Amino acid sequence: MVTKQFSGSPEDADLRRADSLAREIFSDVANKWALLIIEAMGEHTLRFSELRNEIEGISHKMLTQNLRMLERNGLVDRTVHPTVPPRVEYALTEAGRGLRRTVDSMCDWTHQYLGDIEDSRRRFDT
Amino acid sequence: MVTKQFSGSPEDADLRRADSLAREIFSDVANKWALLIIEAMGEHTLRFSELRNEIEGISHKMLTQNLRMLERNGLVDRTVHPTVPPRVEYALTEAGRGLRRTVDSMCDWTHQYLGDIEDSRRRFDT
DNA sequence: CGGGATCCCAGATGATACTG
DNA sequence: CAGTATCATCTGGGATCCCG
Numbered sequence: 001m002v003t004k005q006f007s008g009s010p011e012d013a014d015l016r017r018a019d020s021l022a023r024e025i026f027s028d029v030a031n032k033w034a035l036l037i038i039e040a041m042g043e044h045t046l047r048f049s050e051l052r053n054e055i056e057g058i059s060h061k062m063l064t065q066n067l068r069m070l071e072r073n074g075l076v077d078r079t080v081h082p083t084v085p086p087r088v089e090y091a092l093t094e095a096g097r098g099l100r101r102t103v104d105s106m107c108d109w110t111h112q113y114l115g116d117i118e119d120s121r122r123r124f125d126t
Numbered sequence: 127m128v129t130k131q132f133s134g135s136p137e138d139a140d141l142r143r144a145d146s147l148a149r150e151i152f153s154d155v156a157n158k159w160a161l162l163i164i165e166a167m168g169e170h171t172l173r174f175s176e177l178r179n180e181i182e183g184i185s186h187k188m189l190t191q192n193l194r195m196l197e198r199n200g201l202v203d204r205t206v207h208p209t210v211p212p213r214v215e216y217a218l219t220e221a222g223r224g225l226r227r228t229v230d231s232m233c234d235w236t237h238q239y240l241g242d243i244e245d246s247r248r249r250f251d252t
Numbered sequence: 253c254g255g256g257a258t259c260c261c262a263g264a265t266g267a268t269a270c271t272g
Numbered sequence: 273c274a275g276t277a278t279c280a281t282c283t284g285g286g287a288t289c290c291c292g
Contacts, residue, residue: 022236023182025243030232032156048254048280056149064255074239074246085253086292095239102235106156106228110148113200113221117151118202174274185266190275211273212272 028073029099032060033066038075038096039103045091075099154199155225159184159192164201164222165229171217201225 028034033055039048052063067090070076075096092100098117099113154160158195159181166172166180178189193216196202207213218226 018237018240021240021244022233025236025240026162026233029236030156030158030161032153035156036152061285061287065285072247072250073243075243080254082216084292086255088254095242097237098239099232102228102231105231106153106225107148109224109228110151110155111144111154113224114144114147114151116208116221117199118147124198124200126257167285186275187265187267192267209273210272212275214274 019125029075033062035068035103035106037063037066037070037111038092038100039107041076041090041092041096042100043092043097045089048088048090051090070096077098127210154195155201157192159188160196161229161232163189163192163196164218164226165233167202167216167222168226169218169223171215172218174214177216196222202206 036055036058037051040051046054048063048067050066052058052060055063067076067078071078074093075097077091077093079089079091081089162181162184163177166177172180174189174193178184178186179195181189193202193204197204199221200219203217203219205215205217207215
C-alpha cells in the first residue's frame with residue numbers, strides 16, 4: 001500500500017489501480033475529523049446536531065463535509081425523515097463499523113501510552 | 127475521548143487534562159502522512175532518503191516535519207551517525223510499534239472493503 | 253433543522269536555496 | 273545526505289447568510 005515499486009508488466013496494472021485506490025481511501029479516512037466522527041457514532045444512530053454536540057470543536061462545515069465523504073465511501077448511512085423541521089439521522093454501515101474497530105484500538109493505544117508520550121514530549125521540548 | 131461532558135467536580139480536573147492530552151495526541155497522529163510514515167517504517171530501520179523513496183508523494187518538508195513530531199511524541203527513534211556525509215536512521219519505538227499495529231489493521235480494513243467502497247462511490251457520484 | 257453557497261484568512265504545503 | 277530557512281501558493285476551515 002505504501003510501496004511505489006511496480007514492474008512494467010501488464011498484470012501489474014490491476015495492482016497499481018487497487019493500490020492507488022487504497023491510497024485514496026486511506027487519505028480520505030486518515031484524518032482527524034473523519035476518525036472522530038466514526039468514533040463518536042459508535043453503535044448509535046445520531047442526528048446532525050447530536051454529532052455536532054458530541055464532537056468538541058467541530059464546525060458545521062467540517063461536519064457536513066466529512067459526513068458527505070463518509071457517505072460517499074459507504075461508511076455512513078444517511079436517513080432523512082420528511083418531517084418539518086427535517087430530521088436527519090446518521091449511522092455506521094457494516095464497513096463503517098469495521099473501521100470503527102480499528103479506531104477504537106487507536107484510542108486504546110492513545111490512552112495506554114499517554115504517560116510515556118507526555119514524558120517524551122517534556123524531554124524533547126528542552 | 128470524544129465526549130465533552132464533565133461535571134464541575136475537582137476530581138474531574140485530571141480526567142479533563144488527560145482527555146485534552148489524548149485529543150492532542152490523536153490530532154497529531156491521525157493524519158495521512160504520520161500514519162503512512164509509521165506504516166512504511168514497519169520493523170525496519172530506514173534512512174531519511176529511504177523513507178522519502180518509500181512514501182509516494184511526500185515532500186522533503188512534510189517528511190522532516192512529521193518525523194520531528196513523531197520523535198517528539200516518542201514514537202520514533204532518531205539516530206545520527208557522525209560520518210560524512212551524515213547518516214540518519216529512523217526506527218519505531220515500542221510505542222510506535224504499538225500504533226503501527228492499529229495502522230496495519232486500518233490497511234487491512236481498506237483492502238477488505240476496497241470493492242464495496244468503489245461501488246458505493248460509483249452509486250453516490252450519480 | 254440540516255445543509256448549501258460565499259467570502260476570507262491563517263496555516264499547511266511545495267519549491268528553492270543555503271549550511272554543516 | 274540531512275536539515276533549516278525563506279518565500280510563494282494554495283487549501284482547510286471558520287463565519288455568515290440564505291434556502292427547503
